[in-house]
Amino acid sequence: MKFNSCGRIIPDGSKYCMYCGSEARMELSCSHCGFKAIPSEALFCPVCGMRLTLKVDDCWDNLKIGDYYYSDGSFSTHLDQLKTCVGIVFSLETTAEEKKHGWTHGQIVALEDAGGERCQWGPRGSLLTTHVDEWRDVRKDKDGYLYSNSIYASKYEAFAAARKYSALLPSGKTSGWYLPSVGQWVEIIEKLGQVLIKGYGGYFGVDKEEWKPKLAFLNLSDVFYWTSLQRDSLDSWCVSFNLNGCVYTTSCCMHYRVRSV
Template structure:
């Protein structure tokens, strides 16, 4: 899935500039500023408002030789006199909206300034509170090289430290937009543009707060719209390029840099639902930006405009998006993630359809996650381990008694239970340190390295997750069973489903599920019994057994 840009232009910058006389020790700077409400929040109406200005003058050697702070900025244009000693080849920085005087106290060299950064606690803070606590308006930065003294007023153009991403979604007849979320945007940014790669280079420059300094905007859900528009303000994301991209559709999770930012769009139609992923970027940051599909950088001071058209059958209305339709109804407490069922999960957290050149750690079997896991930051889907944790069978619990999980006793309850495994492992602590729960312990200790990306860790799957393994990897419609009151019986009475599930696992480089094998789920039927799944060459069967019985164990994870 790829980001297509209907247009890409720089944000409104200040200018033009008038000229006048100057004192030999005075630098005069003129700013023409778009007027707006004096507020700290950033909106289309006031994103160009300037409330305070700091001028910093450095000589050719990079030493500070003059500075000036102005507040309030009440006239337009404004002249700022700065006392500075004579110097050849000086660099003059003008920085707007840092808040109270003294923000740059202790800055004595240009290198110190260029290594300064701002950090916010969550993506929305940039819009609601600005880059700097106590500031007003969007942080803006401008620079000029000049001789001092200078007989003219020195013009400086201010540029926004942040970027701007605006999108419009249009759905075809019969398609409903149900939600969206902007994901994986940086929480920190350098103040100046000194770290931005000079085109055509696309060097990766992580956020100054570190590689973990990313987060998502809050997900918007519960919509029922045919079209919508939204604007976000975001820090630059200098995540790099991918030469593997040849067209818009190849701007997908397999080719995108790990730290790329993307927009999720949820929609549904008659008999299907989809989650679309559209990557930001796709433009150069030259004076007149050009389309560059290999480029996933999100630059400061660029206004990215994206129009997304959703076709009647999901993805056919827009060449930039792909989708997977499903006949499984959405669970009452589930959240739809971004993963594509049947793709392979790699050791770096990416997914794809080939094993060549990758270390495959699992196979994606569902993009429906429990709300608990989704809110914990696992926003993609579930993956099944490629082999059993052991060749032997083990007990769910060494004693046949209460384990305090919510009891499920019908097919409809089985389908909806995708939370028990995660909850029992990481909330109730039936984990690697608790020998009372051998099956749980083995699943959590599954020895496949998944440290290269954000995930829940391995755990024992709930019966609803086993349901999705059968339905999605087995490519069979089980929606008719989702409301059944049966306690046990055939989930599907055709061995071709077992064959398809095992073929999918084998293609990923895994070991198929045991024929005539009973597998534990994390779901409890009663104080003494647990729900299990029986995988047979002729059928898929849901049953239950005592907690101290013996079944095979295969782990899952959320990512």
């Protein structure tokens, strides 16, 4: 379906409108809220306000974990100082929900914290994401994209901060920033920090001085970071980079930092 200046529907593949002769423009839809019939020149969704992206197929055959990803959509194994690096590749896989929306190539983690100040996960009392309280299940949960797209209210500060992270992504090539799940944090720590998270409660299992230097390029604070996963209606999962590091649960009302993926 095509959207054109006179408002009529014309056949797929048309370059010009058969009714008014103007150049045909592709109809856009918002990958966050699903709203359709958005003019192709629009930059933001008129319903949810999120930046619009088109799904563009590029050649990603050479992408590797640890690669640098740039604001122009390119990537490299070694940092290119002439480009704006926005993230580091930590996974070459995506979830079923991401694939459903056309995002199939991999995942990156931002280089800086989102939102500046620490913030709450959100108000207590509502169970909004999957209820997971066993560590063996928690570490496998990588549905940050699914959870983030289901929570829009501004009162859920961590999610809002993750979505509004200021580093610009290349138009049409990403899903946009969101709050990572526990499983995504596990991948970041294990694949980029080269340390196996083990033990009850998700302790990193090795001395901080062994893994911290390997994650130095992420500029992580020695504090706590939110994940997108709840344990129950009162508590949510977080990651601690204090002491020797661990993954555990705490009150949704605590004020922690946010890192987008």
